[in-house]
Amino acid sequence: MKLSVLVFITAMAVGLSIGLVNFYFQQSWYYMLISFGVSFITSFIVFYYLLEKYIYSKIKLIYKLIHNLKLGKDLKDALGEYVSSDPINDVEHEVKEWAGAKKQEIDILKKQEQFRKEFLANVSHEFKTPLFAIQGYIETLQDCITDDPEMAEKFLKKAEKNVERLSYLITDLDSISKLESGEIPINFEKFDFVVLAKEVMEGLEDKSRKKNITLFFKEKYMYPAFVMADREKIRQVMINLITNSIKYGKDHGSTAIKIFELHDQYLIEVTDDGIGIDEKHLPRLFERFYRVDSHRSREVGGTGLGLAIVKHILEAHQQIISVRSTQQIGTTFAFTLEKVG
Template sequence: MRRKKIIWHLYPPFLGITLISLLVTTVYVTRFWRQLYQEQLTTDLVKQARLAEAQINPLLNAYEYSSLDESAKYLGQQTGIRFTVMLPDGKVVGDSAYDPAKMENHADRPEFQEARKGAVGISVRQSYTLEERMIYAALPIRVKDRITGIMRAALPVTYVDKILREIYLKIIAGGLVIILVAAIVIYSITRRLSRPLTEINRGAERFARGDLSSKVPVPEAAELASLAEALNNMAAQLDDRFRTILRQRQEQEAILASMVEGVVAVDMNDRLITLNKAGSRLLMVNPEVAKGQSIQEIIRNQELQRFLQQTRTATIPVEGELTLNGLSERIIQLHGSKLLDAQGKVIGVLLVMNDVTKMRRLERIRRDFVANVSHELRTPITSIKGFVETLQSGAIYEPDNAVHFLNIMARQADRLNQIIEDLLTLSRIEQEEEEGKVTLTWKPLKTVLQAAIQVCEVRAAEKQITISLSCPDNLQARINPPLLEEAVVNLIDNAIKYSPPETAVAVTAEPATEKVLIRVRDQGRGIALEHLPRLFERFYRVDTSRSRKVGGTGLGLAIVKHIAQAHDGWVTVDSTLGQGSVFTLHLPLSA
């Protein structure tokens, strides 16, 4: 709600009182004048009726009704007043404004009834004959105390209104002048009263904005002067304190903003007190909007609520982990302690948050990698060791068995060698990528894709699988030809391995928005949806027994992923069970 200035608290009431007083006076005066003028007009009508009676009475007594009507019309023309002559029974025998023969009986008129009783009848009402509002004054015409007729004089009310309107206009004009003068005088007085308070208010507002250098003008009034001096002294003291607090706050905010850890402080009602940038990124909230809100409104997580409650009741700092489910699952490490004020009173809870999602993922990958490497190496080593022991136990002297065992040992040694070579290749790509040793140059893609297809044609021919290529001749990208060829060879080789005989593998390259897409499409049995997110992890296999049977090491797609990253790109897969898979390399076109 917008507050009004003090002048608008003083000026409208003062002006309103003046206006109301003037209005009441005007209403009273106008009513008085109307009543006075109406009474005066009624008195004049009575006098005019009495004067007309002297001329009408002889004609009425002589029953000369036609002359009587003419006389009434003559009097009406001369005076501008309507005269009506009526018999005691109410019959109209003369009228200055209308034909008496066509007029109805007036016995029901209130002024007639009063005059019929011998009094002066006064009435203000609508004329049924002239259809306008009239003022009537009726007198009895007497002959020897006998009423022989009624003499009535009338004027339209509009006549009164016309005269009063002129009076009203003069009153209104005078009133407007009075109102204008009063408004100016009252405004000047209230302005003079409110100006010092306005200056003090402006000074207080400057102090509230932090501008403590300017002083409040000291007015002449003793009470206001004391207030202004007190404000100036307060501003001088606050200036020093604010400078100190501001410096400390800036240092604190700089520290919090520079922290990698998220810092969250809540009060005893779980309302947010402080949230640094790292904390806002972890919780994905706007700190300005979230400040003052309940932590339950900001993030709905029962684990966090339990951790806050545990921290609030614990006597020592508490540690724990929190899992946040958003666009991706994140694991947050929490350190909680009670928040104390300067007197040591508990005022809330302080949380320090670390995003350990990547660390946990790396730990899981490391565990899986060690387990997978151990498993992958153990299989050929165990096989070789078993056949060596068999040969040592005498099978070496059995030529047929010895040759068979040695052939198996050779295949296992080749498999062991292939795993080691893939591991070394993957390590070399990662190292070159980290050290920035991967050289990218603008080269045509079609030559590289053709070379990759040639490498895989022999194996494709064994399964009667055809490999097609669709790539514009002029399509270029920033690539490392040997690495890109190796990635495409791995993708084509996988497509051949997991496709049934007499099918087709399609390799396409096409430009897209700011990138080039290289796709390898097969007609295999496809990959289930739950395996797609982990498909490019090292040694991850969808079907372990089938993968080993077709000779895979489990490192080919991991090599493809790192080659794509070395090209500042990425690799994706789309697959539907029973319909095959599509692996896509996304290579950026920007230099």
């Protein structure tokens, strides 16, 4: 519509100009009117035909293609759709929107590529460390198995520990892969989370006692809290979070379990008063093999996959987990579970 008005105004201006010229040359109103009318009609037809054929129709085609390709249609099906009355502005809007979406896709792909590179490098490193250690122990065993049986036994035990570490790595990687693909089903059932949390704390008492760390519920959080979830997988979540708090907790410190009742959920917090985590590391804390301090992390053990497994388990429950921390004050992991009566 706007293009037609523009053509009409242009044709009128051209016709008026030609008419004025004729007026000055012929000095006759009669000839001027005839000339103006003929010029106007001719100009309008010519301009409209040219603009419609070579510009307007092309814009409509471009708009149809962009609009349909954005909807994910095949190129051969991208024609024949409805086009608005103002495709020029629509083309500009569509192109800007499409360009923005493509830029976001490219940014995401770049991040994924970087993550893939880091992940492969981390996997390689995590596997090479115990493999090289086992290789060294076996070579030493070959030299001392007959001359020094006692030393040989020590190397066998060290090799066994590294084999166990490899086994844990493979098991954890397999668990994450199956959780992502949905191969591990989530068996929902109603249970009391307080009872489960106490079972986990009792099972980890020996570990916490070695570092003189106290595990406790505050009295007001010890009432029954019935949730709908996979009991064994939530047990794994609690074991990983509490074990993590013990590893990085301070001697004679504590780890507290708190439960907050929300509208249709329970918010569970696992809080320690340990070394804390620098804020810059928090966004990447749930990535596979991401370690805040690689040297310290390997000293205290673990595969570097515990928090990634926790995140995947809770996502499979359609729940969320978050972390907040202050260095030298402590860390809190908080996650939600569906509440049931």
